[in-house]
Amino acid sequence: RMQHKIGLMSHRGYKPESPNQDDFFVLARPESLLLGVLDGHGPLGHEIAHFAQERLPTLLAGKLRQDPEAWEASVKASMAELVAAAKADLDGKAEDSGCTVTVSMLDQAPFSSHPSTSSTSSVPRLRLRSGFLGDSIAVHAYRPSKTSPWEVKQLVDCHRPDRPDELERIKSM
DSSP: OOOOOOOOOOOOOSOTTSOOOEEEEEEEETTEEEEEEEEEESTTHHHHHHHHHHHHHHHHHHHHHHOTTOHHHHHHHHHHHHHHHHHHHSTTTTSSOEEEEEEEEEEEEOGGGOTTSOTTOOOOEEEEEEEEESSOOOEEEEOSSTTSOOEEEEOOOOOOTTSHHHHHHHHTO
């Protein structure tokens, strides 16, 4: 069984009349941990984030069951299906609202994906894969021992308009 600890933080926006538009999911299995963070935007962002929270784990897990190594393709296809379902099922609510998504999966990498590891080694190696759409941040924090300092790595490069490349992409649309 995989041992893990997770932490989540939600900070409500600065609009007192709006509900908290954050949502998340955790799908824990003995062999893996699938996490998602969703941040609603717009007047109905909380509904879009909740819609995604209810559907994305099932879509992504189903694709990964077919091919556990196809992470990037599974995330892209799951997001495309989610967007299509939102357009079809939410009666136009997704026209002026939406949500950002960050997903991460912690699982055991197959031995063949680690060239430095002998194929006869019995020590499984953990891997952490992430995908994102928007500006929800995911970080990995690691501490070799209780007396060691934390090592923190940001897993995604957020799509924010204050980044020159993202501003250019937005302007080109």
